[in-house]
Amino acid sequence: MSAGGIRPSQPFPDAARETLQDAQMRRNLRHATTTIREKRLQAVAELPYWEDLRTQGAAIKDVVLDNLAEHLLTLEASVKRLGGHVHWAQNAEEAQRLVADLVAAHGVSEVIKVKSISTDEIELNAALEARGIHATETDLAELIVQLAEDRPSHILVPAIHKNRAEIRELFRRKLGAQLLTDDPKVLAEAARVYLREKFLATKVAISGANFAIADTGTVCIVESEGNGRMCLTLPEVLISVMGIEKVLPTWPDIAPFMQLLPRSSTAERMNPYTSFWSGVTPGDGPQEFHLILLDNGRTDVLADAVGRETLRCIRCSACLNVCPVYERTGGHAYGSVYPGPIGAILTPQLLQLDDANANSLPWASSLCGACYDACPVKINIPEILIYLRGQITPHKTPNVESIAMKTAAWIFNESYRFEGAIKLARTGQGPLVQHGAVRALPGMLGGWTSSRNLPPFPPQSFRELWRKEEQREQ
């Protein structure tokens, strides 16, 4: 089941310890992230005005967020004017109910879906299943994840943790496909044959939305395979679930994003297919269109002056591919449909910093800043990570940490105290050093060594060495 939601089932360090055991996954991920990373640098280098584009993208998003209500109302009016319907959902449950009711009203038990993180966020597939409605994912990777009853591990290439042999086995078992080889071409053909029938026969389709333009009521889906176009044009009814932050003011505002998104995500000059539609078009495509505007915690993020810029995100996944933590732990460790650096700030905020497991995510970072450099809309992810850490850590009256910090300050303040402390530590560390590293500190300090090794104090400090050298020269 690809529905995953945003509530991690365990804290990041525990989940990461598990995923780090999976050597196959780490190999796949390293290959994927390094490949996309290099390609992306080339794609970006082709545009000499890339930095201006980033600034422009960020500026448009900020203006949208500053006056979000007005843009949403304009969008609503435009979509209605063009024959579409607009619904509002405060949370996952309301959105699930809206979609399920719309599907049920058409008396069908099968729907097709184009990859959509917002529907994964609200765990739509499971909710539909509970109402007796089966949703088939039509993006190749999402289909793989769904057939494997697994969870997506990457925003853009959700099945990147699986290799071709596993996929061949899966298709044999679940689709009954006769597959002579595990050539990706052969595997993609099997999916094509399986899905074509669904595309032609299914009455209702469900999608997300990459952008929506307020003044023209135009919704947009960016994709590669054509499954998006199939879902958006063949069925009679189309239901699109869109986060409220995805609205853009006017048509020309789409231009920077159609430059920023493909180059940042798949490292292409342009993705193979982008569909734009406004309400319904007589004689072309679905004749019934519903747009569901989803809040689900976004207005809380909007209310936070520092965290707000998280809502600029266009879900390109560039931050995942440059993140050393993501590259090693993989997407599943984040326990949310939003993995990687953006997930580390978006997930806890969408949950109002109330979820203890999600609250461990802002520490899932080395703060190297690569994500900020890569972000096409300049979200200052490292700054927000630190800010969230501050929000999450309770400001208690003197606790062990604050006493320890005060003591450390007192020691560091005078060189003789510092040197004395080092000597003491060097003598005291003896029993703790194993195979050249301190692997487990006792008591509360054990938190530090639970996920890292500590190099032992050297037999001689730099100061001692310096003094010795000086004496020798005299």
Place this chain on the structure above:
Amino acid sequence: MSSEARLEILTRINRATSGHPPALERPPIPTSTRPSAEILAQFAEYAAEYRAHVQQMAQADIPEALAKLLAGKRVLVPEGLPAAWRAALDSTPDNGQSHAELTHFQAVLTTCAVAIAETGTVVLDHGSGQGRRTLTLIPDQHVCVVFWHQIVESVPEGVATLQEAVTAGRPLTWISGPSATSDIELSRVEGVHGPRSLNLFIITPGD
């Protein structure tokens, strides 16, 4: 439920925002200064890099090139194409065939609204000569005729050209090469669901 949700969401937004948006400075759309032959060449090169089959020709050569490319194929044609293009083809006009009926065609022939050199993209606004959206989706081959004067250099220029169609409520399909996936170990495979081949006829200015 939805109207309560609407009020609640809008109230929360208004509480969260100042309501005094900074004015957005939209930079002017850069107009290209490069010679049009160069832009045409860039479009041809980039489209080919996306595995589109690109042929450059004079307008007069279209019927012959079509006849050669589509010999023996059942070709679907939207309204609005020049009669001369259809002369040598086994072509059927779009008269609202069902999706199932569309699967019996091997190819579709269209024009486009604009083409973008910087990205190798053709854009259909589904006006005259381009047909409804499913026509270019179900048949396995899409042949698209692009005239030199339709090629712009950059995405913002392309977007500006499309303002009128979008304002009129028409859908758009942006196509850059044939359907493709890289979902399995990042190796690119063409033709998952859309047409497996895209042929672009780029019509060069006549003398």
